[in-house]
Amino acid sequence: MAQMPPVAEAPPASQLDLEDIGIGPGGPGGGRDGERGPGDRGRPVPQRSYVTGLTMGLAAILMFFMALVSAFIVRKGLSDDWRAFPLPPILWVNTAILLASSVTIEVARRRLARLDISGFRHWWGMTTALGLLFVAGQLVAWRQLVHEGIYLATNPSSSFFYLLTAAHGVHLLGGIIALFVIGLRSWQNARVTRSTATEMAAIYWHFMDGLWIFLFLLLMMGQ
Amino acid sequence: MSAHAHPVSHHGAAPQGFIRRYIFSTNHKVIGIQYWLLALTAVSVGMLLSWLFRTHLAWPHFAIPGFGGAMRPEQYLALVTMHGTIMVFFVLTVAPQSGFGNYFLPIQIGADDMAFPTLNMLSFWVTAVAFFVLISAFFVPGGAPINGWTSYPTLSAVGPIAGPGQGTGETLWVISIGLFCLASLLTALNFIATTIEMRAEGMALMRMPLTVWAWFVTAIVALLAFGVLLAGCILLLLDRTAGTSFFIPAGLVFSDTQPPLNHAGGSPLLWEHLFWFFGHPEVYIAILPSMGVVSTVLSTFSRKPVFGYKAMAYALCAIAFMGFTVWGHHMFVSGMSPYSALAFSFLTLAIGVPSAIKTFNWLGTLWGGKIQFTSAMLFAIGFVSMFVTGGLSGLFLAQPAVDLPLHDTYFVIAHFHIVMGVAAIFGIFAGTYYWYPKMFGRCMNEKLGKLHFWFTFIGAYLIFMPMHWMGIMGALRRYAQPGGLAFLQRMAPIEHFITIAALITGAAQLFFYWNFFWSLRHGEKAGENPWHATTLEWSIPSPPPPENFLEVPRVYRGPYEYSVPGYQEDYIPQHLAPEQVAKAGS
Numbered sequence: 001m002a003q004m005p006p007v008a009e010a011p012p013a014s015q016l017d018l019e020d021i022g023i024g025p026g027g028p029g030g031g032r033d034g035e036r037g038p039g040d041r042g043r044p045v046p047q048r049s050y051v052t053g054l055t056m057g058l059a060a061i062l063m064f065f066m067a068l069v070s071a072f073i074v075r076k077g078l079s080d081d082w083r084a085f086p087l088p089p090i091l092w093v094n095t096a097i098l099l100a101s102s103v104t105i106e107v108a109r110r111r112l113a114r115l116d117i118s119g120f121r122h123w124w125g126m127t128t129a130l131g132l133l134f135v136a137g138q139l140v141a142w143r144q145l146v147h148e149g150i151y152l153a154t155n156p157s158s159s160f161f162y163l164l165t166a167a168h169g170v171h172l173l174g175g176i177i178a179l180f181v182i183g184l185r186s187w188q189n190a191r192v193t194r195s196t197a198t199e200m201a202a203i204y205w206h207f208m209d210g211l212w213i214f215l216f217l218l219l220m221m222g223q
Numbered sequence: 224m225s226a227h228a229h230p231v232s233h234h235g236a237a238p239q240g241f242i243r244r245y246i247f248s249t250n251h252k253v254i255g256i257q258y259w260l261l262a263l264t265a266v267s268v269g270m271l272l273s274w275l276f277r278t279h280l281a282w283p284h285f286a287i288p289g290f291g292g293a294m295r296p297e298q299y300l301a302l303v304t305m306h307g308t309i310m311v312f313f314v315l316t317v318a319p320q321s322g323f324g325n326y327f328l329p330i331q332i333g334a335d336d337m338a339f340p341t342l343n344m345l346s347f348w349v350t351a352v353a354f355f356v357l358i359s360a361f362f363v364p365g366g367a368p369i370n371g372w373t374s375y376p377t378l379s380a381v382g383p384i385a386g387p388g389q390g391t392g393e394t395l396w397v398i399s400i401g402l403f404c405l406a407s408l409l410t411a412l413n414f415i416a417t418t419i420e421m422r423a424e425g426m427a428l429m430r431m432p433l434t435v436w437a438w439f440v441t442a443i444v445a446l447l448a449f450g451v452l453l454a455g456c457i458l459l460l461l462d463r464t465a466g467t468s469f470f471i472p473a474g475l476v477f478s479d480t481q482p483p484l485n486h487a488g489g490s491p492l493l494w495e496h497l498f499w500f501f502g503h504p505e506v507y508i509a510i511l512p513s514m515g516v517v518s519t520v521l522s523t524f525s526r527k528p529v530f531g532y533k534a535m536a537y538a539l540c541a542i543a544f545m546g547f548t549v550w551g552h553h554m555f556v557s558g559m560s561p562y563s564a565l566a567f568s569f570l571t572l573a574i575g576v577p578s579a580i581k582t583f584n585w586l587g588t589l590w591g592g593k594i595q596f597t598s599a600m601l602f603a604i605g606f607v608s609m610f611v612t613g614g615l616s617g618l619f620l621a622q623p624a625v626d627l628p629l630h631d632t633y634f635v636i637a638h639f640h641i642v643m644g645v646a647a648i649f650g651i652f653a654g655t656y657y658w659y660p661k662m663f664g665r666c667m668n669e670k671l672g673k674l675h676f677w678f679t680f681i682g683a684y685l686i687f688m689p690m691h692w693m694g695i696m697g698a699l700r701r702y703a704q705p706g707g708l709a710f711l712q713r714m715a716p717i718e719h720f721i722t723i724a725a726l727i728t729g730a731a732q733l734f735f736y737w738n739f740f741w742s743l744r745h746g747e748k749a750g751e752n753p754w755h756a757t758t759l760e761w762s763i764p765s766p767p768p769p770e771n772f773l774e775v776p777r778v779y780r781g782p783y784e785y786s787v788p789g790y791q792e793d794y795i796p797q798h799l800a801p802e803q804v805a806k807a808g809s
Contacts, residue, residue, distance in 0.1 A: 043775065045338055070496075071497065078490045152465050156467070156468060
C-alpha cells in the first residue's frame, strides 16, 4: 500500500473520505486525546510514529515469546520427564485458516487503496471472521486434549503447549479487537488515518500469523 | 502548580476539572510528576523498611513496636525482600526513567507531548496499581514474601510450605512484578517512538542532549528486557497456582512432617537465567538515565561542553548492548560450567571500557571549568564518586574465583548498593535540584540542599564501606541472626556503626523533604533559565504551559555550547537562530 501523504498537508479532495477528519491542526476536536480545543496550535503526531510504536511493541512481544521458547528448550533439555504427545490434527486446519486470513487482509487493503470501501469492508470482515474461527479451532484443540486426559500440569510438554497456544491466542484476540474497531469505526474522531490503521493491523496480523507458524513447528517437531 | 502560575494564557488548552487534569491526565508533565511522587512514596517506604531491619541487625533482642517482641527471622526476610523489590522496581526504575524522562524527553526534543499520551497515562496507572498490589502483601495472612527481591525458586514456587510469606504474599509479588513489566514495556515503546518520530526540526540525533540519549537507550533496554521477566513471572505463577513443574524439581522435601511435593523435573536454574537476563539490563535501566542527568549537570555547572559528546553517546549504546551479554555473572555460584563463567567474566570486565570512557569524560568535563558548586552539581559529582567506587568493586566480583567466596556476603551488598542504588539516587537528586525550578517555577533552597548532600554523601560511604570489610571477613547475606555465629559476633560493633549511620543518613533526608515541599510556595522565583543552560526546556516558561512551546521550536546547534569563544554570553541555547546570538563586543 502506498504511503499516504503527511497529514499536516491538506489532502487532495479525492482522498478526503479516506483521511481522518480530526487529525489536522485546527481540525474539529483537535489532534490529540481531545486535549486541544479547536484552533489550538497543537502539532499533529506524525502518522509514522504509530507504525514505529507498533514495531517496538512487536519487538517486545517477540522477546516475550523467545523467553518462553528458550524456557521450552532448556526445560526439555534439562530433564528426563518430558513426554511428547500427538498434537490434535485440527491444528493443521487452524493453521490454514490463519494463513488464509493473512491473504484476505491484504485483499482488503488493496480494495481500500482502490477506494472500494464496500469491498474493503467485505474482505476486512472476512479476515475478522477467520481470526475468530482460528481462536475457536484452538479451543477445540484444547477440548480434544482434555478429553484425552492431557491437562496443563500433566507433563511439561503439555504445560508448554497450553501456555504457548494461550499466549498466542491472547495476542491474536488483541488483533481481532483491532480488526473489529477498524471495521466498525466511524472515523470522526480518530487520531490515525484509515490507511495507517489498516497498515498497523495488517503488520500485527502477519506477525501473529508468522509467530503461530513458528510455534506450531516448535510444538510439532521440537516436542 | 502550573495552574497557579499560568492562570490566564493557557487555560483554554488544558483539560478542565481536577481529575482529568491531575489524576487521569494524559499530559506528559503531569504524568512525569506522578511517577516522581510514586517513587518518593516508594523510597520513603523502602527506607523505613531498611531502618527496621538495620535496627534488628544491630540490636537483635530489641522489641520494635508492632513486631510482637524481638523480630523473627521471617519478619526480617520479609522486610529485606520488600525493601529490595520496592527500591529496584518502584524507585530506581520509576524515578529517573519514567519520572524525569516523561517530563523532559518531549520538551528536550521540542515535542508537545509523548507520541501516545493515553498509553502513557495507562502505563502510569498500571505501575501505580502494581505498587499497591506489592504493598498489600504486608497485609495478607502470612505477610510479605521472604525469598528476596530475586524470588528464586524453589522457595518462591512451592507456596506456604516454604514460609509464611510464600503463600498469598508471594503470589501478590509475582502479580505486582508482572503488571510492572507490562507498564514498563508500554512506557518503553512510547519513549522510543517519541524520540524517533517527534523531534523538532534541526534536532538531529547527534544534537540530542545526553539525557535524551540515555532515556532513549534505556527504553530500548527496557523494551527487550521486561518481556523476558514477564514470561518468567507467568511460568512462576503457573508453578505456584496450576501445578506445573517449570522450576520445581522432583522429590522436594521441606520438612519431615510433609510428604515430598508432587512435582517433577523442573529447573530452578531456568528461573535464574530468565530473571538475570532481565536483571542485569535492569541495573543499567536504573543507572543510565542518571548518567545522562549527570553529564548535563556537570557540563552546565562547569560552563564547559561535555567532553567527548559523541563518545558519551556511543558509550551509552555500548553499555546497553553489552549489558545483555553478562547476566551469567550473577550466577557464578550456581554451578555453571567454568568455561561459560569465564566468558561471562571477560564480557563483564569489558563493560569497564565504556564505563571508564564515561568516567574520564566526566572528569574531562570538570577539568579547567568555571565550577559552580550548586546542590545539583554536588550530587552529580557525588554520582561520579559513587560510580567509580562501586565500579571498582565490580571488577573484583566479575572474576569467578573472587566472586565465589564473596558472592553471598556483604561485599556484594556494598557493591551494588553503591554502584546502582546510591549512584542512581544521587542522579535522581541531581536531576531534582536541577529541574525543580523548571517543574515548579521556584528554586529549591541551596543551603538545605548542600546540607542534604554532605549528610547523604558521607553517610552513604559510612554505611556501605564497612560492609566491604565485613564481606571479606565472611559476613553472610540474608542471615537474620548474625549473632548466632561465633565469628560474626566480633562484627557487632560494625553492625552498630552501620545502623547508626543509616539512621542518621535516613533522618538527613528530612532536609530534602522539607526543602522540596517548602520551596513549592516559598522558594526563590526561578524565571525561564536560572542556570543559564542551553537545552530546549530552558527556552520556555517555568513551569511550562500545557502545550510546552509557545512557538514551534527549531534547533540550530548541539546541546552543550558553553563558553564558546567570541560570544557575549557563556552559553548559546539550542533554539537561538545564529543571527540572534550576540557576538562579543557587539
